[in-house]
Amino acid sequence: MKRLLFGSAVAGAVLLPFVPLGLWAFSLRWYYPDLLPEQWGLRAWAYVFGTAGTQLTEALVQSVMVAAVTAILSVAGGVPAGRALGLYHFRGKDLLSMVLMLPILVPPLCVAMGLHLWLLRMGLAATFGGVVLIHLTACLPYAVFVMWGVFSNYNLEFEDQARSLGASSIKVVFQVMIPLTFPGIVVAALFSFLLSWSQYLSTLIIGGGKIITLPILLFALMGSGDRPVAAAVSIVFVIPALAALAVSARYLGSRRMLGVW
Amino acid sequence: MGILTLSKLAIAYGGETVIHGFNLEVAEGELVSLLGPSGAGKTTILKTVAGLLAPACGDIRIDGRSVLGLPPEKRNAVMVFQKPLLFPFMNVAQNIGFGLRMQGAARTETRNRIRDILELTRLTGLEGRKVHEISGGQQQRVALARALVLKPAILLLDEPLSNLDANLRQQMRELIQDIQAETRVTTLLVTHDQSEALTISHRIGLLLGGRLRQVGTPQDLFHRPIDREVAEFFGGCNFITGRIRGGAFGCELGSFPAPDVKANGQPLTATIRPEDILVGIDSDYPIPGRVRKASFEGAAIRLWVDCGDVPLVVLTPHSGLTPGQPVRLRLPAEKIRIFPPSSLPNPPRKGEGDPD
Numbered sequence: 280m281k282r283l284l285f286g287s288a289v290a291g292a293v294l295l296p297f298v299p300l301g302l303w304a305f306s307l308r309w310y311y312p313d314l315l316p317e318q319w320g321l322r323a324w325a326y327v328f329g330t331a332g333t334q335l336t337e338a339l340v341q342s343v344m345v346a347a348v349t350a351i352l353s354v355a356g357g358v359p360a361g362r363a364l365g366l367y368h369f370r371g372k373d374l375l376s377m378v379l380m381l382p383i384l385v386p387p388l389c390v391a392m393g394l395h396l397w398l399l400r401m402g403l404a405a406t407f408g409g410v411v412l413i414h415l416t417a418c419l420p421y422a423v424f425v426m427w428g429v430f431s432n433y434n435l436e437f438e439d440q441a442r443s444l445g446a447s448s449i450k451v452v453f454q455v456m457i458p459l460t461f462p463g464i465v466v467a468a469l470f471s472f473l474l475s476w477s478q479y480l481s482t483l484i485i486g487g488g489k490i491i492t493l494p495i496l497l498f499a500l501m502g503s504g505d506r507p508v509a510a511a512v513s514i515v516f517v518i519p520a521l522a523a524l525a526v527s528a529r530y531l532g533s534r535r536m537l538g539v540w
Numbered sequence: 541m542g543i544l545t546l547s548k549l550a551i552a553y554g555g556e557t558v559i560h561g562f563n564l565e566v567a568e569g570e571l572v573s574l575l576g577p578s579g580a581g582k583t584t585i586l587k588t589v590a591g592l593l594a595p596a597c598g599d600i601r602i603d604g605r606s607v608l609g610l611p612p613e614k615r616n617a618v619m620v621f622q623k624p625l626l627f628p629f630m631n632v633a634q635n636i637g638f639g640l641r642m643q644g645a646a647r648t649e650t651r652n653r654i655r656d657i658l659e660l661t662r663l664t665g666l667e668g669r670k671v672h673e674i675s676g677g678q679q680q681r682v683a684l685a686r687a688l689v690l691k692p693a694i695l696l697l698d699e700p701l702s703n704l705d706a707n708l709r710q711q712m713r714e715l716i717q718d719i720q721a722e723t724r725v726t727t728l729l730v731t732h733d734q735s736e737a738l739t740i741s742h743r744i745g746l747l748l749g750g751r752l753r754q755v756g757t758p759q760d761l762f763h764r765p766i767d768r769e770v771a772e773f774f775g776g777c778n779f780i781t782g783r784i785r786g787g788a789f790g791c792e793l794g795s796f797p798a799p800d801v802k803a804n805g806q807p808l809t810a811t812i813r814p815e816d817i818l819v820g821i822d823s824d825y826p827i828p829g830r831v832r833k834a835s836f837e838g839a840a841i842r843l844w845v846d847c848g849d850v851p852l853v854v855l856t857p858h859s860g861l862t863p864g865q866p867v868r869l870r871l872p873a874e875k876i877r878i879f880p881p882s883s884l885p886n887p888p889r890k891g892e893g894d895p896d
Contacts, residue, residue, distance in 0.1 A: 436625055442612040443590045443619040443696075444639035444686065454642075458629040 297517075303510030323507035327515065334496065335515065342493040343519065345407070345482075346475040349414040353422035353471035354464055356415075361426020361467075362456075365433060379423055382416045390416055391484040398485060405487035413485045414478050418471035425470060429463030462530040469527045476520055541603045542568050542693035542726030544589065544617070549598035551584050557596060558584055559750050566694070569724035571717075573737040576747030577773075582730040583622075585747075586696045589728065590619040602693055613642070617694035622702060624683040626671040632682055633658075633667035639690045653689050660719060661685040677708040681715070688723065697729040701736060713740055734774055738762060746770055763813075767879055771811045777853045778817070780810050789878055792850050793827050796873040809879050814842070814855040816875035825868035831861050845869065 303309070304323050306316030327335060364372065382390055391413055395404060403409035441455045442448070457464065479494040486495070493516050501509045549562040558581040566572045574582045587593045589600055591612035600607050607615050618639070626635050633654055640650045658664045661681045666674055671682065680700065687695060700716060701709045717740055720727055731737050737744050738758040745755045754766050765771040768779060782791025789798040789810055801808075818825065829847035836859075843854040845867060854869065861867060 434625070436621055436623065437627070439587070439590075439592050439612075440619070440621055440625045441638070441642075442592065443617075445613045445618075445642040445690065446638075447611070447613055447642075450642060455627065458627070461629070 297514075300510050300513055303506050304514055306507055309506075323505075323511040326505075326508050327511045331496075331500075334491075335493075335512070338491050338493045338496040339515070339519070341491060342476060345410055345414060345490070345492055346472045348411050349418050349475040350468045350472040352411065352415055353418045354426075354468050356419050357422030357426040357467050357471075358457075358460070358464065360423045361428075362430045362433075364423070364427045365430025366435065379420045382420055387417065387478075387481050388484075391481040395484055404485060405489040407490060409485045410482055410490045410492075413481045414475040417478065417481070418474045421470045421474060422467040425467040426460070426463060429460050433460065465527045465530040469523060472523050473520055476523075543601075543603050544694050544726060544728060545599075545601040545604070546585075546589070547599050547601070549585070549588070549600065550596045551581065551588055551593065552596040553581070553584055553593075557750070562598065562752055564745055564752060564755065566726055566728055568726055571720050571727040571729065571740065571742050573729045573731055573741035573744045574747055575731055575734060575737040575744050575773075578732050580732075580747045581750055582732075582747055583698050586619055586698050586728065586730055589615075589694065590617055590696055591615045592619070616692055617696060618687040618690055618692040619696040620683050620687045620698065620700060622699040624671075624676075624679040624703075626679055626682055626686075628671060630671070631667070632663065632669050632671060632674065635671060635682055636667075636686045636689055638686060643690075657685045657689040660688070660722070661715070677704055677712060680704060680712060684716070684719075688719065688725070691723075691725070693726065695725045695727045697727060699731055700729070701731070701733070709736075716740065746773060748773065764877060765811070765879075768809060768811070771877070776811050776813060778812050778814065780812075780850060781807055782810060783807055784878075789876065792848055793871065796871065796876050798873070798876070798878055801878050803881050806881055808881060810876050811879070812871055812876050814853045815840070816872060817852060817854045817856075818870040818872065819843070819854060819856045819858050819861075820868055820870065822868070825870040827869040827871065829867055829869055831863050831865045831867055833863055834861055843867070 302316060305319055305321065307318040307320035307322055309316035309318075363369070364376070394413060394416070398404045398409045398412065403412065437459060438451050438455055441451050446454060477494060478492070479498060482490060482492050482495055486492070493512075497509070497512050497516055500512050503509075544564075544566040546562055546564045549559060550557055551559040551562075562585065564572070574585060576582050584593060588595050591607070591610060595608070602615065602617060607617070627638065630638070636654050636657060637650050640653065645653075654667070655664075658667055661684060663678065663681055663685060666678060666682075671679065674682070680703065684697075684700065697716070701712050704712055713736065716729075719725075729737075729740065738761075741758060743756060744758055744761050746753045746761060748769055754761055754770050756764075761770065762774055765774065765776065768776075771779075780791050780793060782789050783805060784790075784798060784801055784803045785795075785805075787797065787799050788795045789801070789808070790796075791810070796810075827847050829845040829852070831843055832846050832851070833844040835842045837855075840855045840857055841859055841861065843856060843861060845852045845854055847869065852869065
């Protein structure tokens with residue numbers, strides 16, 4: 280009974296905000312102070328999949344590509360950095376953690392504006408690589424912090440044991456360290472993916488209108504004031520994010536992380 | 541094959557030398573225990589043999605070949621840690637097969653060897669279980685099986701029983717003895733528990749203050765300690781000073797024949813185990829004393845007896861002795877162990893800090 284209540288409360292808190300979104304997306308006319316739309320219809324969806332279909336598909340692909348590459352690079356940098364921070368003591372560790380915190384503390388507008396100049400000089404402005412780089416300034420610190428936490432609870436004796444059982448140092452990385460920290464790696468990748476997925480301002484500044492991700496398109500449609508269409512695009516926007524969450528859900532708070540020691 | 545030779549080994553840890561001049565040879569098929577208080581550097585020695593730490597100097601040879609240049613995975617000396625350290629992302633059989641997979645062994649051979657080792661370690665039927673679904677004793681056995689399946693030249697066991705409760709400990713101790721007898725794998729075991737070392741080992745090396753103090757059979761160490769500290773480690777608490785005169789050891793408690801001791805005149809220390817002192821009433825028991833304290837220890841009573849100026853501790857099955865009561869004691873001459881002259885006076889050892 281208690282569990283059921285808790286479950287429905289959580290489900291309600293997650294799903295309730297989507298109710299007005301769904302209503303808007305399937306409405307034709309909805310004016311204040313009516314509780315429900317006056318007229319229902321699929322105009323918004325016809326627009327999204329018909330008129331704006333190609334545009335939307337391209338933006339969706341672009342967003343997935345940017346977010347996936349950002350997530351992979353974040354993890355690739357986050358795992359070794361998190362291991363160093365979590366397991367070893369070295370000079371300048373405090374300074375390093377503060378530097379890592381900076382992109383989170385400094386407003387993204389400042390970061391993007393400041394780096395824009397550099398990316399222009401390097402010829403990376405308005406390119407896919409440039410957008411990934413600017414997303415990394417936000418995502419990489421998160422991945423490092425997640426992996427730092429994971430490695431603070433990591434028992435190095437597992438690696439010694441594996442070495443003694445005949446694993447070379449390369450095999451220890453791929454057969455022991457990565458499987459042991461896999462739930463953490465999934466969480467770090469998910470964080471990075473979602474963070475990159477929702478980037479608007481930095482994509483706008485660095486992408487310079489050449490790299491159109493879903494949020495860029497969404498804001499454009501919002502600006503036009505067509506609420507049913509904006510609601511429909513919002514739903515399209517949120518589905519891949521929810522899918523990413525669902526895929527990684529079995530690793531969140533996973534007990535598989537606990538070894539026997 | 542499996543002969544382990546450690547010669548003049550010194551190991552530094554955190555800038556401090558914790559092990560000095562360590563020499564030990566473990567013969568093929570032998571089970572040798574390294575016994576010592578916690579923090580004596582026992583695990584450090586095992587890790588050094590396994591190749592996980594590098595010694596400051598000295599040599600480690602397996603079957604006569606130096607293995608100092610070899611990485612841990614090529615040493616053929618497999619270490620089993622104090623904690624089971626089972627990989628949580630693998631089931632029991634996969635854990636046991638880990639080392640074979642690293643070697644790239646053929647699938648059928650792997651399967652057969654896992655099956656055999658499961659039987660040997662009495663784990664048959666658990667191969668498909670997840671590692672957190674089995675009991676602590678079973679986990680420890682999986683850890684042992686994971687090492688044994690590789691048929692290593694040298695098996696290194698780090699406190700294999702310390703994580704188990706008393707009942708399981710006895711079972712595991714017997715299992716290790718049985719398996720060792722059956723596979724005849726050369727084993728170096730580390731423990732801080734003297735009773736464990738005494739029951740399980742062919743030979744014991746006692747490690748005190750970073751040095752190997754005495755190596756010998758369990759009987760040697762228990763009954764013939766070479767100095768006071770070794771005796772104290774095994775629970776010896778009666779130390780009597782005296783001198784050899786005319787083939788007998790003379791001290792405050794009387795004169796005891798000691799024909800084998802070659803010394804003349806200089807002060808010596810002798811010891812006798814508390815359970816070897818006999819308590820009685822008549823003149824067969826020549827030493828009078830008075831009970832200072834008595835405590836019940838289950839199978840025996842521990843008495844603190846003052847015999848003149850010499851305090852003695854006695855373990856006796858006689859009950860009913862209370863503090864203040866007079867008693868008579870006899871010290872059988874054959875049970876008295878006189879330390880060789882070099883051990884007295886105990887020289888203060890410089891630069892030998894406790895490596896805790």
